[in-house]
Amino acid sequence: MKAFPITIRDFRPVDEAIITDGxxxxKEIKPKTMESKLVSGLYFxxxxxxxxxxxxxxxxxxxFSTANAAALG
Ligand SMILES: Cc1cc2nc3c(=O)[nH]c(=O)nc-3n(C[C@H](O)[C@H](O)[C@H](O)COP(=O)(O)OP(=O)(O)OC[C@H]3O[C@@H](n4cnc5c(N)ncnc54)[C@H](O)[C@@H]3O)c2cc1C
Structure with a gap:
């Protein structure tokens, strides 16, 4: 990939956006309960x-699945 540089000229308009990346x-979330590993009582x-x-x-x-796990956790 380092040998395949890409120049981004423009973005698609935000009204076509579907998912937030990032x-x-x-790694900071307990997978069974969705609770933060860093802050007790904080769920995602x-x-x-x-x-x-x-x-x-x-x-x-x-x-749906992460909300269900957090609610049950
Ligand atoms: C146009 C579009 C098309 C999509 N198509 C698909 C698809 O075909 N298939 C698919 O799997 N996914 C699709 N998605 C993605 C999917 O809808 C989202 O990933 C999913 O809905 C995220 O759920 P969420 O509960 O995390 O966030 P959201 O559904 O964004 O819910 C967050 C809620 O929090 C509320 N909120 C924000 N700030 C505050 C605050 N300060 N206090 C109180 N409430 C607050 C918001 O009003 C919102 O109701 C699409 C998304 C868009 C935008």
């Missing part, structure tokens, strides 16, 4: 987490 690292679900799926239901599934 967020709280999964959905797009705030650094997980990005393809369009087609994966991001909604991530949001």
């Amino acid at each position: 967020g709280v690292s999964v 679900a959905g797009e705030i987490i650094d997980v990005t799926g393809f369009t087609g239901g994966f991001n909604l599934q991530i949001a």
Whole structure:
């Protein structure tokens, strides 16, 4: 990839945006309860987490599943 530089000329408009990339690292979250490993009593679900799926239901599934785990945790 270092030998394949790309010059970004422009972005697609924000009204076409679908998923937020980046967020709280999964390395800092307990996977069974979604509780922060750094701050006790702090839970995460959905797009705030650094997980990005393809369009087609994966991001909604991530949001539902992490919220369910956090609620049960
Ligand atoms: C146009 C579009 C198309 C998409 N298509 C797909 C698709 O086909 N398949 C798929 O899997 N995913 C799709 N997604 C992504 C998917 O919708 C999101 O990943 C998912 O809804 C994220 O859920 P969330 O609960 O984390 O965040 P959100 O659904 O963004 O919920 C966050 C909520 O918090 C509220 N909020 C914000 N700030 C505050 C505050 N200070 N106090 C109180 N409430 C606050 C907001 O109003 C919002 O209701 C699409 C997204 C967009 C924008």
